[in-house]
Amino acid sequence: MLAILVITLMAALVVGSSWPAIRDWKRATDQDEARERAAPAEPVAPAESLEGVLVRQVIDHEITPRQYRNAMHRLAERDADRHPLPDLPGDAPPG
Template identity: 50%
Template sequence: MILVAFMTVAMVVFLVVTAWSAIREGTAEDEAASGRGAGQAREVAKPETLEGVLVRQLLDAELSGPQYRRAMQRLAERDAERHPMTVPPEP
């Protein structure tokens, strides 16, 4: 029983170490490929949809959580009015 517990812990530690090293290598490769240092900010693509604009405003703290949810609710209501879903008739 102790052997099983030890093997489980050893496997978890191995997986965590492996994943951590892969993440660190990927981050270093991404920075080297983009040609920017650790201190430079990422360029973010401009959102192309209204949902993208709302998410960007939420992330930039221009909108609060309740404001974002309300805007998404209004967007869904507008979409439901413009493109109502139809249920096929039962056979």
């Protein structure tokens, strides 16, 4: 019986001593949320390149990471066709 009384008293002391800290944390959280709601949203700058558009779509969950990789692969192939690297001196021809 005495053990139950001691445990109950200890639990009450823990809760009682933690309560002010919990109230301060709750108050700070509420103030942060109010500040975020009051702050105007920053306008999103338009993407400057296709890569930027793809990254933004992945971040906004408009496309999947697999779709992003496939699009980047096609973009790299297109870039290689449009702007091939020059042959380096001393390279043997293929075949």
